[in-house]
Amino acid sequence: MTTPNDSLDFYPTPDSLAFDMVFSLREVKSGFTTYPKPILEPSAGDGALARQVHALAFNVHHDHKTGEVDYYDKEKARSAELDCIELSSDFRAVLKKDGFRVVHDNFLTFRPTTKYAAIVMNPPFSAGAAHLLKALDVMQDGGKVRCLLNAETLRNPCTNERKELAARLEALHATVKYYPDAFKNARRAARVEVALVSVDIPDREPVSRIRLDLKNETAERLKENPEFAALVSSDPITAAIERYNAAAEGVRRIYEEYNGIKSLFSSAGAGKKENPVMAFTKSYNDAIRELRGMYWKQLFEMPQLFDAMTYEMQQDYQKRIKELEGYDFSAYNILTVREEISRNLLSSIDHEIIKLFDDWTNLHYNDEYSKNVHYYNGWCTNSAYKINRKVIFRCNAFDTYDGRFCPRYNATGHVAQIERVLHFLDTNGKPYNGDELRAVLDAAEKSGQTQKIQLHYFTATFYKKGTCHIEFTNTDVLKSFNLYAGQRKGWLPPTYGKKSYHDMAAADRRVVDSYEGEASYTDTLTRHLIPTQSTFLQLNA
Numbered sequence: 320m321t322t323p324n325d326s327l328d329f330y331p332t333p334d335s336l337a338f339d340m341v342f343s344l345r346e347v348k349s350g351f352t353t354y355p356k357p358i359l360e361p362s363a364g365d366g367a368l369a370r371q372v373h374a375l376a377f378n379v380h381h382d383h384k385t386g387e388v389d390y391y392d393k394e395k396a397r398s399a400e401l402d403c404i405e406l407s408s409d410f411r412a413v414l415k416k417d418g419f420r421v422v423h424d425n426f427l428t429f430r431p432t433t434k435y436a437a438i439v440m441n442p443p444f445s446a447g448a449a450h451l452l453k454a455l456d457v458m459q460d461g462g463k464v465r466c467l468l469n470a471e472t473l474r475n476p477c478t479n480e481r482k483e484l485a486a487r488l489e490a491l492h493a494t495v496k497y498y499p500d501a502f503k504n505a506r507r508a509a510r511v512e513v514a515l516v517s518v519d520i521p522d523r524e525p526v527s528r529i530r531l532d533l534k535n536e537t538a539e540r541l542k543e544n545p546e547f548a549a550l551v552s553s554d555p556i557t558a559a560i561e562r563y564n565a566a567a568e569g570v571r572r573i574y575e576e577y578n579g580i581k582s583l584f585s586s587a588g589a590g591k592k593e594n595p596v597m598a599f600t601k602s603y604n605d606a607i608r609e610l611r612g613m614y615w616k617q618l619f620e621m622p623q624l625f626d627a628m629t630y631e632m633q634q635d636y637q638k639r640i641k642e643l644e645g646y647d648f649s650a651y652n653i654l655t656v657r658e659e660i661s662r663n664l665l666s667s668i669d670h671e672i673i674k675l676f677d678d679w680t681n682l683h684y685n686d687e688y689s690k691n692v693h694y695y696n697g698w699c700t701n702s703a704y705k706i707n708r709k710v711i712f713r714c715n716a717f718d719t720y721d722g723r724f725c726p727r728y729n730a731t732g733h734v735a736q737i738e739r740v741l742h743f744l745d746t747n748g749k750p751y752n753g754d755e756l757r758a759v760l761d762a763a764e765k766s767g768q769t770q771k772i773q774l775h776y777f778t779a780t781f782y783k784k785g786t787c788h789i790e791f792t793n794t795d796v797l798k799s800f801n802l803y804a805g806q807r808k809g810w811l812p813p814t815y816g817k818k819s820y821h822d823m824a825a826a827d828r829r830v831v832d833s834y835e836g837e838a839s840y841t842d843t844l845t846r847h848l849i850p851t852q853s854t855f856l857q858l859n860a
Contacts, residue, residue, distance in 0.1 A: 328443030329407075330509060331364055332467060336501050337441075339373035340465045343517060344376070344437050355436030355463060357400035361426035362442040362450065364405065365413050372401055372439060404429060427453055437463040444469040444511070448484045451516065455487055461522030461705055470497055470512040493518040529572050533565045555621055556653060563614045563648040570610060575605045612644040618653065626753045628660055629671040630736040667805070668743050675740055676804040679710055687786070695812035695833040698826075705801040705834070708794065714787035716769070722783065724769050726760045730787065734760070734779060737789070741776045744799040744850050798835075798843065799850045805834070806849075816849040 322745045332340070345352050354376035357713045360369045376399075385737045402422045405411045411421050423429045426442070427449060438458060442450035447468040454464050473495060476482045488495075494517045502509040541548035577599060584597040601609070618624060619636045625795045628636070636656075679691050691710050697703025716730035717723065726734075735753050742751045756774060763772045776796050777789040791797040811834070812827040820828060820837045831840045843849060 330441070330444065330502060331367040332371070332441045333366075333501060334371065336467070336498065336513075336515070337368045338375070340368070340439055340467065340515060341371050341375045343438070343465060344463055345836055354567075357402065357433060357435055359402050359404070359431070359433075359435045359438045359457070360440060361404040361429065361438060361454065362440050363403040363405075363410065363414055363419065363421070364441070365410050366417055366419060368439060369403055369414070369419055369439055373399060376401075376466040379449055402433065402435075417541060421528075422653075426450060429453075429457075431457055434460065435462055437465070439465045441467040444472075447472045448478075448480045452480070452484055455491070455518065455520075458518075458520050459523070461520050464516070464518040464520070466516045466518075468514045468516060470514045473516075474662060475512050488516065488518065491518050491520060502678070529569055529576075533569055537561070537565055556618070556623060559618060560615060560648060560650060560653070561619070563610070566614075567607060570603070570606050574606070576598070608644040611646070611648050612640050615643040615646075616640050618648075622753060624657070624660070626735075626739070626751045627664075629739065630669040630732070631674075632660065632663065632667050632670055668740070671736070672740050672744070672800070672803055673807055675737065676706065676800070679706055679712060680704060691808070696830060697805070698812040698830050700810060703805065703808075703810035703834075705805060706797065708789075708791045708797065710787075710789050711786055713785055714781065715785045716781040716787065717783050724764055724767055724781065726764055726781065727757075728814060730781060731757060734774065734787070737777075741793075741796045741800060744803060745776070745793075745796045747850070763830050795846070795848055799848050802843070802848070803850045816844065819844065 341354075344354050344358075346355065347353075352496065356376070358372055358376060363369050369591060395645070401420065403414055403419045404426045405414060405421060405425045406425055408424075414421050427446075435457065438454045440450065440454060447466075447492075451464075451466045451468065454466060457463055464485045472481060473485065473488075477484045496515045496517070497512060498515065499512045500510075501513050502511055541551065551561050581595065581598075582618075584595050586594045586596065599606075619633065625633060643656075681688070681689070688711055689714075691707055692704045693707050694704045714730050716726045718725045718728075735756055738753070738756055739751045742749075759772065759774060763769070769781045771780055773792070776793040777791045780788045782788070802811070806815065812823070812830050812831075814823050814827050815831070818827075820831060820840050823831065828837075831837065834840075835843070
């Protein structure tokens with residue numbers, strides 16, 4: 320049965336105007352045009368506007384010039400993400416016959432559970448304000464609205480309803496385009512000016528009652544303990560523990576809520592196997608383990624721990640994340656890990672110094688690397704060598720796709736490894752802080768500087784062929800580096816650094832002469848530039 324007002328308010332949307340309405344929904348990303356889905360058409364009539372939605376959004380053929388649909392595919396209509404509402408029983412029958420999904424009769428009483436991405440509508444002119452207000456309510460969490468109104472509805476806000484609509488459209492920064500003769504040659508002609516209202520409502524930030532409760536509880540606890548609050552604000556690790564505790568409690572409450580309501584999500588009846596509509600794919604304990612793993616991973620990326628470890632240790636702890644998932648992210652367990660790092664640091668530093676020396680002197684990588692090495696006559700061997708002031712090594716600092724200088728993806732870690740080793744040698748094991756290095760390389764990336772970037776101990780120049788050239792500006796730390804490697808490899812005599820040049824045996828002096836000469840050796844002794852493993856013992860303190 321049709322309503323009495325059907326004949327008065329039934330003005331099918333002209334094809335060209337319907338095309339404009341739907342086309343305005345398009346989104347272009349990376350060269351591809353897409354349309355938001357699902358879409359609601361709440362005043363569908365006999366389907367004129369709904370067909371245009373299919374024509375554009377669901378790839379049914381249409382004439383781009385006139386907007387007229389060439390043909391209509393019922394199977395696509397049935398499977399498409401388009402819901403229709405229509406008050407007239409006659410038109411509902413037509414829509415269903417054509418394959419449209421009709422989900423309700425009266426839009427003003429509609430209570431949707433689907434979250435629509437867009438509403439496209441040509442509501443009855445006599446109730447346009449009420450229908451558009453309803454559409455704005457439906458889309459309050461975000462989405463697009465395209466609505467055709469009698470222009471008089473906007474030009475003459477003579478009722479409280481129209482005034483409310485005008486205020487809300489202004490607050491939402493709606494745009495309005497007027498069409499004076501849009502229905503002049505329409506299927507049902509009318510001399511009426513219409514307005515196309517376009518509203519893009521930004522997605523509302525999700526609100527979690529559990530998170531709000533946790534936030535208030537945390538604030539209250541910190542308020543009661545000012546000293547702990549100060550520690551949270553000043554110490555990133557303590558702050559991370561506090562965040563983890565809140566997150567873990569949030570997970571517990573989510574699972575508690577789910578378990579309390581999950582019976583509503585199940586289709587199981589008496590004697591039937593449970594078939595949940597919605598189910599958590601992880602157990603509570605598995606979720607907590609993954610949460611711990613995420614926080615442990617973040618811990619090892621914090622400068623307080625990251626800079627304190629050698630490159631080898633950083634890699635080792637990243638591999639141990641799965642193991643650490645079994646340990647709570649607590650102050651006690653973090654302290655245990657830090658003590659372990661301290662105990663293992665001495666041997667790891669020694670290994671890292673030698674590994675870096677071997678990498679720089681490995682001539683099999685590239686003939687160009689032969690420039691890194693200076694040979695000398697070692698103690699009881701002829702294969703001794705040390706690193707020159709200029710060093711070349713493999714290091715990719717450029718984006719593979721666009722060739723842009725991006726040191727933070729690879730080069731920053733590589734250069735930090737070098738700087739960390741030199742820092743340990745230079746300061747006898749004082750904690751390293753890589754903030755300055757990261758800041759310098761970030762600034763170089765922003766400015767595009769790739770040549771002669773001044774770092775703490777050397778300048779660095781990066782090339783697109785995948786190499787980095789460094790030139791030492793601190794020759795003392797270079798000497799310490801070479802001496803440490805030379806002593807560990809047995810290329811320097813046992814008396815090196817323990818006797819003055821003239822108190823050495825002739826064979827030992829020949830090694831010193833070949834390595835650096837009397838003047839340099841005397842300077843080395845005078846300024847205590849000879850590092851040994853014993854100088855790092857304080858790291859274990």
